[in-house]
Amino acid sequence: MTHSTGSVSACLPIHSDLDLVRARQQVRQMTAQLGFGLVEQTKLVTAASELARNALVHGGGGQMECTEVTGGGVRGLRLVFSDRGPGIADLDLALSDGYTSGEGLGMGLGGARRLVHEFRVDSRRGEGTTVTVTSWAAAPPRPREGR
Amino acid sequence: MPEQQTADDRTGPAQEVALFLRERREQIAQRWADAAVFRTVFTVSRDEAVEAGRAVVEALAAVAATGRVEDSEADGFTVVREQLARTVRSRTRAGASTGQISAETDALRRPVTELLLDELAEAPADHVGECTTALAVLMGTLRLVMLETSTVAGEELINRQRLELLEIATPVIKLWEGIVAVPLIGTLDSARSQVVMETLLDAVVEQHARLAILDITGVPTVDSLVAQHLMKTVAAARLMGAECIVSGIRPAIAQTIVHLGIDLSSVLTRASLADALAYALQQQGARIVPRAVAAAESR
């Protein structure tokens, strides 16, 4: 699929529980505008919730960048979560269901991967973690004037 | 008075006020300690209030010494800014409005002015006028500094009120003898989940509930943390002899939970609150007539 990437349309800080609420609201609003169906909206919002919380809890805080993308005539939303925390030492382990270094269920990272269409983790020990996810509106958005 | 501001080398009224503040620091701090803005904030001991007053007098003296009595950004305020912010936060939390805090700060002016007039009893009238004006401007600037921090404190208050709203939005509804329901609305973060669990367990004890329905229709996102909280609540209720039913799982959320990989099979679930109630009544041995169910649900 050929992707054309738009400019970053929103960049939100992730430093508190309240920021997590804002991040979810932002993703919900953008996916709705892009014509995502309710299920796809819910999936991406939930993935965002997991990844934003990981950036907050494990990465010590970070940010979420939202970018509208287009590919093969379909519109999508790309989210980039980045933090400057300790990084993920063993990515396969971190992705496996039930693994947690804290007290969570250990379902966040692997679950987020299943909830989105494209998923990538870049992490260096001691330097931080960047998780990039993209999901597409299941069907091309209905033609509509404006916006 | 622009010419006064440039004449830093000569001793103007501002510098004289600075001198006065330093000399009478103890007396001023003692009088301020009884003013609302100090007395109500530093409650551990009067000494604490006096100490806080001393710091503010010292800061005002430092600002006056530079001659910039009207400058709310003056370096002299830096050392007390944190203390003033704390004062404002504390007053805000106690329910004081910005206007009230402003008035309380203004009330500090009179005792210090009285002391200044006392000090200048022998001085010529125009000199007294200049000095009291400088002091009045300086005290006005202090008020401005307070108000600037109060805007920040106001924002914090809004966040706090939002949190409180989350807490009171956790009512326990008695649906039937032995059946309670908790309709959850909004974000189910860790703090809120704790409240929900405690409220629910209290209700189980007080109302001898055997069945508790947690309705999540109003929870917009169910992620792994929310799911974990739900499971913990269910497990805790079970330990107390009550069975929990989670209702209101919308189709999109059900699909998301499955993709997320969370196993809710240990939790009894029903699609709607009505279904959950029907189940609960059945468990209690009640005979279900549809019209009766509707009546109970709207109660």
Ligand SMILES: Nc1ncnc2c1ncn2[C@@H]1O[C@H](COP(=O)(O)OP(=O)(O)OP(=O)(O)O)[C@@H](O)[C@H]1O
């Ligand atoms: N941004 C990050 N920085 C550092 N470590 C991370 C980051 N994200 C995930 N991890 C590591 O990967 C593990 C698994 O993450 P995952 O989100 O699956 O589970 P969790 O956060 O521990 O629990 P939960 O199920 O509540 O999300 C974490 O426990 C943590 O050790």
Ligand SMILES: [Mg+2]
């Ligand atoms: Mg996680």
